[in-house]
Amino acid sequence: MASLITPFSRTWGPDEVSYMDHIAGVGQSRQSWAKIRDSSKLANEExxxxxxxxxxCIDKSSSAELSEAINSMFQ
Structure with missing residues (x-):
């Protein structure tokens, strides 16, 4: 079994799937959907x-959530 936390690294592009896209069910229409699909497949295989x-995963419309998420990334 894989370790509990293993980093996958990916870069942000011009048409990333946002939290709101995901909630609205339109994420698959974005260019970056392939990265999410492929990352999900790899994570599942591992x-x-x-x-x-x-x-x-981060609701950027909430400044409190965004701030907390950004600060947590460095921990």
């Missing part, structure tokens, strides 16, 4: 149950 992708 035995992970969850995958965190900050661009679509």
């Amino acid at each position: 035995g992970f149950e969850y995958l965190w992708i900050d661009t679509c």
Whole structure:
């Protein structure tokens, strides 16, 4: 079984899936959907149950959540 936390690194592009896109169910229409799909497939193959992708997991419309998430990334 894979370790509890293993970093996957990906770069942000011009058409990232946002939290709001994900909630609205339109994320698959974005260019970056392939990165999410492929990362999810790899995580699953490695035995992970969850995958965190900050661009679509952080509600950027909430300044408190955004600030907390940014500060947590450095811990």
